[in-house]
Each structure stands twice: as C-alpha cells, then as structure tokens.
Amino acid sequence: MSNTPDTDNAVRAYVDGHGAAFLAELSEWLRIPSVSADPARTDDVRRSAEWLKDHLAATGFPVTEIWDTPGAPAVFAEWPSGDPDALTVLVYGHHDVQPAAREDGWRTDPFEPVIEDGRLHARGAADDKGQVLFHTLGIRAHLAVTGRGAPAVNLKLLIEGEEESGSPHFPELIRSYADRLVCDTVIVSDTGMWSEDTPTVCTGMRGLVDCQIDLYGPGQDIHSGSFGGAVPNPATEAARLAAALHDADRKVTIPGFYDGVVELTDRERELFAELPFDEASWLRTAHSRATLGEAGYSTLERIWARPTAEVNGIGGGYQGPGGKTIVPSAAQLKLSFRLVAGQDVEKVQSSVRDWVAALLPAGIRHEITYWGATRPCLTPLDHPALQSVVRAMERAFDQKIRFTREGGSGPAADLQDVLGAPVLFLGISVPSDGWHAPNEKVELGLLMKGAETAAHLWADLAENGRE
Amino acid sequence: MSNTPDTDNAVRAYVDGHGAAFLAELSEWLRIPSVSADPARTDDVRRSAEWLKDHLAATGFPVTEIWDTPGAPAVFAEWPSGDPDALTVLVYGHHDVQPAAREDGWRTDPFEPVIEDGRLHARGAADDKGQVLFHTLGIRAHLAVTGRGAPAVNLKLLIEGEEESGSPHFPELIRSYADRLVCDTVIVSDTGMWSEDTPTVCTGMRGLVDCQIDLYGPGQDIHSGSFGGAVPNPATEAARLAAALHDADRKVTIPGFYDGVVELTDRERELFAELPFDEASWLRTAHSRATLGEAGYSTLERIWARPTAEVNGIGGGYQGPGGKTIVPSAAQLKLSFRLVAGQDVEKVQSSVRDWVAALLPAGIRHEITYWGATRPCLTPLDHPALQSVVRAMERAFDQKIRFTREGGSGPAADLQDVLGAPVLFLGISVPSDGWHAPNEKVELGLLMKGAETAAHLWADLAENGRE
Numbered sequence: 001m002s003n004t005p006d007t008d009n010a011v012r013a014y015v016d017g018h019g020a021a022f023l024a025e026l027s028e029w030l031r032i033p034s035v036s037a038d039p040a041r042t043d044d045v046r047r048s049a050e051w052l053k054d055h056l057a058a059t060g061f062p063v064t065e066i067w068d069t070p071g072a073p074a075v076f077a078e079w080p081s082g083d084p085d086a087l088t089v090l091v092y093g094h095h096d097v098q099p100a101a102r103e104d105g106w107r108t109d110p111f112e113p114v115i116e117d118g119r120l121h122a123r124g125a126a127d128d129k130g131q132v133l134f135h136t137l138g139i140r141a142h143l144a145v146t147g148r149g150a151p152a153v154n155l156k157l158l159i160e161g162e163e164e165s166g167s168p169h170f171p172e173l174i175r176s177y178a179d180r181l182v183c184d185t186v187i188v189s190d191t192g193m194w195s196e197d198t199p200t201v202c203t204g205m206r207g208l209v210d211c212q213i214d215l216y217g218p219g220q221d222i223h224s225g226s227f228g229g230a231v232p233n234p235a236t237e238a239a240r241l242a243a244a245l246h247d248a249d250r251k252v253t254i255p256g257f258y259d260g261v262v263e264l265t266d267r268e269r270e271l272f273a274e275l276p277f278d279e280a281s282w283l284r285t286a287h288s289r290a291t292l293g294e295a296g297y298s299t300l301e302r303i304w305a306r307p308t309a310e311v312n313g314i315g316g317g318y319q320g321p322g323g324k325t326i327v328p329s330a331a332q333l334k335l336s337f338r339l340v341a342g343q344d345v346e347k348v349q350s351s352v353r354d355w356v357a358a359l360l361p362a363g364i365r366h367e368i369t370y371w372g373a374t375r376p377c378l379t380p381l382d383h384p385a386l387q388s389v390v391r392a393m394e395r396a397f398d399q400k401i402r403f404t405r406e407g408g409s410g411p412a413a414d415l416q417d418v419l420g421a422p423v424l425f426l427g428i429s430v431p432s433d434g435w436h437a438p439n440e441k442v443e444l445g446l447l448m449k450g451a452e453t454a455a456h457l458w459a460d461l462a463e464n465g466r467e
Numbered sequence: 468m469s470n471t472p473d474t475d476n477a478v479r480a481y482v483d484g485h486g487a488a489f490l491a492e493l494s495e496w497l498r499i500p501s502v503s504a505d506p507a508r509t510d511d512v513r514r515s516a517e518w519l520k521d522h523l524a525a526t527g528f529p530v531t532e533i534w535d536t537p538g539a540p541a542v543f544a545e546w547p548s549g550d551p552d553a554l555t556v557l558v559y560g561h562h563d564v565q566p567a568a569r570e571d572g573w574r575t576d577p578f579e580p581v582i583e584d585g586r587l588h589a590r591g592a593a594d595d596k597g598q599v600l601f602h603t604l605g606i607r608a609h610l611a612v613t614g615r616g617a618p619a620v621n622l623k624l625l626i627e628g629e630e631e632s633g634s635p636h637f638p639e640l641i642r643s644y645a646d647r648l649v650c651d652t653v654i655v656s657d658t659g660m661w662s663e664d665t666p667t668v669c670t671g672m673r674g675l676v677d678c679q680i681d682l683y684g685p686g687q688d689i690h691s692g693s694f695g696g697a698v699p700n701p702a703t704e705a706a707r708l709a710a711a712l713h714d715a716d717r718k719v720t721i722p723g724f725y726d727g728v729v730e731l732t733d734r735e736r737e738l739f740a741e742l743p744f745d746e747a748s749w750l751r752t753a754h755s756r757a758t759l760g761e762a763g764y765s766t767l768e769r770i771w772a773r774p775t776a777e778v779n780g781i782g783g784g785y786q787g788p789g790g791k792t793i794v795p796s797a798a799q800l801k802l803s804f805r806l807v808a809g810q811d812v813e814k815v816q817s818s819v820r821d822w823v824a825a826l827l828p829a830g831i832r833h834e835i836t837y838w839g840a841t842r843p844c845l846t847p848l849d850h851p852a853l854q855s856v857v858r859a860m861e862r863a864f865d866q867k868i869r870f871t872r873e874g875g876s877g878p879a880a881d882l883q884d885v886l887g888a889p890v891l892f893l894g895i896s897v898p899s900d901g902w903h904a905p906n907e908k909v910e911l912g913l914l915m916k917g918a919e920t921a922a923h924l925w926a927d928l929a930e931n932g933r934e
Binding site for chain 1: 578652673675677678679684685686687689690691692693694695696697698699700702703705706707708709710711712713750753755756757758759760761766769770773775776777778779780781782783784785786789790791792793794795798799801803805827829830831832838860873874875
C-alpha cells in the first residue's frame with residue numbers, strides 16, 4: 001500500500017461509512033461505568049474489560065485475554081502479522097474512567113452518551129475509551145483498504161483498568177507479562193493534541209516523584225505566649241522547606257536535582273514557539289491570573305520540558321475559624337516533582353531526602369514517604385517510528401503536524417523501561433474535552449481522524465518504523 | 468501597722484486559722500462549672516457571678532454589683548478606705564473557667580473539688596478562682612490584724628466572666644465603666660510564679676497581634692503536570708511568607724517590626740539569669756526536643772522580653788491520605804506576633820500588611836484578617852507599687868522574691884491603657900498547676916501565702932505605693 005491520495009480517500013470512505021456503527025459500539029461501552037476508584041464499581045470495571053475483550057475478538061484479534069491484577073483487570077489482545085520479519089507494535093490505553101455524577105455539574109447522565117453538535121458527551125468519551133476504540137475502526141479500515149487478512153505489523157493491545165487510580169499494579173503486570181509484551185514500538189493513545197485546528201504529535205511525557213514530608217515538633221500543641229519564639233515550630237519548618245524549593249529565579253534549589261537533564265535543542269524551542277500559543281487563553285484554561293516559573297523559559301517550555309517542584313498540599317496547626325495562639329505539634333508537606341528525560345527517579349528521591357535532612361533544625365523530627373514514581377520519556381524528533389506517526393496523521397488531517405510534549409506523567413514510561421521500546425503518542429483529544437471534569441466529550445470529527453491515522457500507521461511503520 | 472515579725476505572725480495565724488472555712492467556700496464556688504466558652508453553661512457562669520457577689524458582700528464590701536455584657540457577666544465590688552487621700556487599687560481576676568470533662572483525662576470530676584496531699588484539684592482551682600478568692604481571706608486578715616474597719620486603700624475588684632473566651636467584651640466594659648474603675652494601681656491576680664521554691668513577681672506581659680492571611684491562586688485546583696511550574700501556587704506563596712518571617716538568626720524580618728522595642732536592661736538580664744533555669748526540664752514542660760529562637764538571647768529572654776512571630780496554622784491544597792498532583796487554588800496562614808513594651812499594635816498590623824503585599828507575586832490575590840489585639844505591658848523594676856508587692860510577698864514567703872515576666876498576653880494591658888494605671892501581677896500559681904489541662908490543681912500552701920501577701924499588701928501600698 002502506498003501513500004497515495006487514492007488510499008487516503010479509500011480509508012476515509014471506509015471510516016466514514018462505518019462511523020455510525022462504530023459510535024453505537026462506543027456508546028455501548030461508555031454506558032458501563034468503569035470507575036476504578038470506586039469499590040462499588042468493581043463489577044462494572046470487570047464488565048468493561050469483558051466488553052472490550054469481546055469487541056476485540058469480534059474485530060478479528062485471534063488472541064484476546066483478560067489479565068487479572070490484585071486490583072482491576074487489564075485486557076490484552078494480539079494479532080500477528082504473519083510475516084516473520086514484521087515489526088511488533090504495542091498499543092496502550094485504559095478502559096477505566098474517572099468518577100462522575102450528575103451533581104458534579106453534568107448537564108446529562110455521564111454514563112448515558114449523548115451526541116450533539118458533532119460531539120459525543122460521556123465520561124470516558126475522550127479519556128480514554130474513545131481513543132482506545134478508534135484503533136479497532138482503524139484496523140478494520142487498514143485491512144479492508146489493503147486487502148490484507150492480518151495487520152502489516154504484529155499488533156498487540158494492552159488496555160489497563162486502573163489508570164485513573166494511579167496504575168498501582170501496572171508496573172508489576174508488565175513485568176510479569178514482559179515476554180508476551182515484547183515489541184519494537186509502543187503507541188500510547190491516552191493524550192491529546194494542541195487543538196482541533198492544530199493537530200500535533202506528542203513526543204514525551206514528564207516523570208513524577210511525589211512524597212509527603214511529616215514534621216514533628218512539640219509533643220502536643222503548646223502555648224505560643226509561653227513557648228513561642230524559643231522552640232522550633234514544625235509549621236514554620238514545613239514552610240521553610242516549601243519556600244526553599246525555589247530560588248528567586250524559581251529554579252529548584254535541591255542540590256543534584258537538575259543532574260542529567262536533557263536540555264531543549266534550539267530546533268525544539270523553535271518548534272514550540274511556532275505553536276499558536278495565546279497566553280490569555282492559556283491562563284483561562286489554567287484558571288490563573290498570571291504566569292510564573294523558571295526564569296529563561298517560556299510557559300510551554302516550563303510545562304513540557306523543564307523539571308519542576310510543586311507544593312500540592314501543606315498543613316499544620318490550627319486551620320479552623322478565628323485564631324489560636326499555639327505552636328503546633330506537627331505539620332505536613334506534600335510535594336511533587338515533574339522530571340524530564342535524563343533525570344533519574346531514585347536519584348531525585350535521594351536528593352530530596354538529603355536536602356530535607358540538611359535544612360531542618362534540631363528538635364524537629366521528620367519522615368518522608370514516597371508515593372509511586374513515574375519515569376520521564378522522550379522520543380527524539382528524528383526517530384523513524386515518530387516520523388511514521390507524523391506521516392499517518394498528515395494523511396488523515398491533510399495538514400502539517402506539529403510537535404508538543406505532555407507536562408503530565410503516565411504509565412507509558414514503565415512500558416519504555418520494562419520493554420526497552422520507544423514510546424510514541426497518538427491522541428486526538430483536545431484541551432476542551434474536559435478530562436476528569438464534568439461534561440467530558442470527544443469531537444466526532446477528530447475521533448474519525450484518529451481511526452484514519454491508525455489505519456495508515458501500521459503499513460507505514462511496517463515499511464519505515466525500524467530504527 | 469508596721470512590717471514586724473509580730474504582724475507577720477499574726478497574719479499567718481489568722482490565715483491558717485481560717486483556712487479550712489476558706490477552702491470550703493472556694494470548693495463551693497469551684498462546683499459551679501462556669502465555662503464561658505460553652506453556651507450550655509451560660510446559666511452556670513451567671514450563678515458563679517452571683518455566688519461571688521454574695522461572697523464579696525459577706526466579706527464586707529459595701530458595694531457589690533453584677534455588670535452585664537453582651538456575653539458573660541462580670542462582678543464589681545468596692546470598699547472605700549474612708550481616708551480621702553488613700554490610694555485606690557483595682558484587683559483584676561476572672562470567674563469563668565476553661566472547659567473540662569472526665570474523658571479529657573481527669574482522674575476525678577473536674578467540678579467536684581478533691582483535696583489530696585496538700586493540693587486542691589478542680590477546674591479553676593488555680594486559673595483563676597483560687598487566686599481571686601485568696602484576696603477575700605487576705606482582706607479579712609488585713610482588717611483583723613490591723614483592727615481597721617475598712618482597708619488601708621480604696622479597694623476595687625473587677626472579676627470578669629469571659630477571660631477564657633478571649634475577653635471579647637472586656638475592653639468595651641472597662642471603657643463604659645471607666646469612671647467607676649478609676650485607680651492608681653491595678654493588681655492582676657491571674658498569673659503564676661517561677662516555682663514553689665522560687666517565689667517571683669511578674670513585671671510584664673507581652674502583647675499580641677494575630678491574623679489570618681488568605682491567599683488565592685487558580686480559580687480551582689489545577690493539574691500539576693499540565694500547569695505546574697508555570698503559574699503561581701498559593702501554597703508555595705503561603706510557605707514563602709511564613710519562611711520569610713525570620714532570617715537565619717531567627718530575627719523577624721518585617722520592616723519596622725522592632726521599632727520602639729524597649730530593650731532589656733543589663734540588670735534585668737542579670738535577674739533573669741539568676742533564676743534556676745534548667746533547660747532539660749523547661750523542654751519537658753514545652754514538650755519539645757530543642758530550643759530555637761532569636762540569636763543573642765537566652766530562652767527566658769526570648770519568651771519574656773523579645774517580640775516574636777509564630778505560625779499558628781498553615782493550610783492549603785490536598786491534606787488527605789496519599790498524594791494528589793495539583794496546584795491548589797487557595798492557602799491560608801494564621802500568624803501571631805507577641806509584642807513587648809514600646810511596640811505599637813496598629814503599627815505592627817500595618818507593617819505586616821505592607822510586608823505581605825510586597826512579597827506576593829502577581830497572580831496571587833490575598834486578604835488579611837486581624838483578630839483582636841492586646842497591648843504589651845511592663846512595670847519598671849523600681850516602681851514603688853512593685854516594691855510594695857515584693858515586700859508583701861517577702862513577708863508571706865520568708866524568702867527573697869525574684870522577677871519574671873509573662874510571655875503570654877492578657878486583658879491586663881487594656882486596664883493599663885484605659886485607666887492609665889500601672890499593672891502589677893500578684894499570682895501564686897506554679898507551672899505544674901496545669902492551667903487549661905486535665906487535673907488542674909492549686910497548692911494549698913501557696914494559696915495561703917497568697918492570702919498572707921494580700922493581707923500585707925494594702926497597708927504597704929497605702930504607705931509606699933505612690934509614684
């Protein structure tokens with residue numbers, strides 16, 4: 001199959017012709033409230049996994065399995081190309097969704113999909129059921145247009161069931177099934193694009209280290225008149241730690257924190273700068289009144305390509321109404337660090353540990369608890385598989401494809417680590433889709449472009465995707 | 468009446484001889500649970516005021532009144548000396564008590580006084596009913612031993628009913644009754660001494676300014692991956708404020724904060740240094756592991772004679788279990804400042820206001836709310852009325868009397884301000900009495916010494932108390 005306008009039209013015709021049936025299937029899946037964070041929805045999450053397994057079998061995958069974890073089940077499917085030399089690609093997504101209830105501000109039942117003005121409204125429409133399912137329409141189009149009986153690449157799908165709960169069992173799952181998951185390239189379909197008008201491909205995600213620091217001072221709250229000013233105050237010390245995170249240029253001060261950071265290239269900075277970034281509208285999305293961050297970097301560079309330290313929560317002493325003149329006995333700090341390529345999770349954790357211990361005065365006892373950590377991932381702009389994704393998108397969108405990164409963190413990096421394969425991102429969601437918010441939606445036009453991209457991708461990767 | 472051993476013995480004999488009856492009366496008063504903070508105890512607080520009014524009338528006060536406030540009632544009593552040139556003294560105390568319940572850790576019913584091993588256990592035994600009532604035994608002894616029909620000074624008592632609730636209506640009360648309260652000297656009996664073995668007189672209390680600073684950033688919590696590092700974080704800014712309160716020497720950094728501070732004299736520092744201060748045992752009382760405070764000052768100097776800034780509470784963002792990777796939308800800081808003589812409450816408030824506004828970055832909106840403020844007060848060591856208190860105590864205790872100050876703050880300063888009279892402190896409570904804690908007690912021996920001191924004081928003040 002060659003990259004001709006005829007092929008492109010044939011794919012588009014197939015996708016359009018099967019769009020209605022596809023949306024009916026997606027709606028059926030969206031009606032299953034697979035909220036992994038809600039113990040009352042355990043059965044629904046399993047039902048969602050089973051629905052997907054059946055759907056993948058009906059699509060033609062010869063291997064479809066449910067993989068149990070100590071938490072919610074994942075779905076695995078495999079469709080060998082038949083060509084012994086074919087590239088192997090693993091598609092990642094998730095079938096669980098964020099909680100949603102009418103009283104949160106939904107205009108319609110979050111689990112009763114509604115199509116209106118070219119948009120499908122439902123919890124999971126964009127995050128992530130819509131973006132998982134466009135792949136099955138894409139595969140059908142790929143086979144129909146090429147006349148093949150199997151995909152041009154060995155295709156594997158791993159659709160987990162706990163992403164919205166922080167993927168607590170995902171690293172263990174992929175380690176135990178590593179031999180089944182072996183692949184040359186990972187395609188993650190759980191991200192978005194710049195906007196409907198500016199299709200983009202994401203080239204990396206930041207990593208994440210987050211922790212809680214508990215500080216203990218007096219054995220009980222004590223009188224600030226009788227003792228204040230003469231003993232260490234854990235709330236003050238928590239504040240001093242949080243304040244010491246950044247210098248006046250808002251650079252992170254923790255010794256060793258920036259070690260190994262892969263700096264932005266001039267080419268990447270140029271590409272970021274080409275994006276139609278409008279500060280006022282970005283601030284609206286951020287619900288914020290001003291930008292503030294590391295000196296010497298633009299807003300997009302700060303959120304996509306620079307490591308950061310953030311205070312997620314701080315608490316200590318009296319927080320009720322009015323005043324209470326105490327020296328509190330304890331305080332707590334919740335910090336998260338976003339990491340970029342080149343930073344090492346364990347190294348950052350130990351740098352934070354050393355930094356905390358060095359800053360606290362005698363008389364303050366502390367404990368640090370690290371929650372799960374996620375490694376950063378980044379695919380170089382010239383990687384051949386990334387070029388395949390860009391070409392596949394260009395054919396679907398009839399537009400130049402630009403590059404973004406993702407400031408958030410995801411289990412994608414675990415796949416990169418365990419499987420040793422580069423991770424690419426193919427997502428068609430847009431910022432207005434309202435992930436984790438009321439009235440989540442997906443743009444139907446973009447969903448179809450996603451299916452077209454998927455239809456083009458496998459042949460291109462088979463031909464050009466090897467490093 | 469002269470200061471002779473005979474007089475001293477006569478006073479002691481009178482106090483000892485009437486001790487049992489006095490304790491029976493005190494116990495009756497302590498059985499009334501006059502908890503001003505508990506709306507369910509409103510009637511009990513009034514019953515306590517009425518009990519005291521009756522008791523003062525029975526003691527011989529020709530004028531006894533209940534003064535109503537929008538909250539709990541105060542009790543006023545007056546006993547003119549009869550001598551037109553006599554000094555006028557106002558005794559201040561309070562008849563309300565802190566909350567107390569068996570389940571808080573009391574070994575006995577907090578409102579059923581128990582005498583055991585020379586101690587009287589009950590809520591209010593030391594704070595403040597015991598210390599109010601020793602005055603009536605003292606007056607009786609003064610009259611009995613001198614053979615007078617009225618005290619040597621014009622004696623006024625003002626015993627308020629809301630001290631444990633922060634004295635919300637006290638300043639207004641004393642302003643409206645200022646003409647009735649006119650006096651040359653105020654004696655506050657609501658403090659303590661260094662210890663049972665080291666009787667002391669307190670020469671001043673610190674003032675207090677406390678406030679809440681609310682900081683607002685994003686309109687809602689936002690994703691720390693998508694936006695973190697590029698917008699201001701109110702929790703970080705709250706921490707930066709709290710951390711900026713002190714420099715590396717733990718001096719307060721707010722411009723103008725130390726303006727006017729009356730520095731310790733060498734003599735005062737020597738006197739403080741003479742006290743048998745044991746850091747280890749002080750740290751136990753403070754429930755703390757180490758001392759920390761303004762460089763260049765001892766622990767006692769820090770808590771008694773230096774102004775301080777304390778973080779009473781801080782809160783912002785996620786404080787539940789585990790992590791949550793957000794940039795929080797709001798944070799809150801509760802600060803209190805202890806002031807010493809020479810500092811001006813309004814000036815400190817406006818300095819704090821300016822300092823906060825100067826430190827916050829664009830994009831963070833803030834509000835400051837000040838709670839009630841209390842002025843500092845300090846009596847010079849050479850003040851004649853203070854010398855009278857010292858002499859009266861020396862005769863009661865047969866010991867050298869040393870000097871302390873009080874790190875806390877109280878309504879005493881309002882009396883000083885409104886009435887323009889110096890405030891002296893006569894208290895016999897000791898740190899182990901457990902103010903505001905379970906199993907509050909008073910040492911019976913010290914209670915009797917308090918009565919003896921009061922018995923000696925009026926004649927000495929009449930003779931020597933004028934400036």
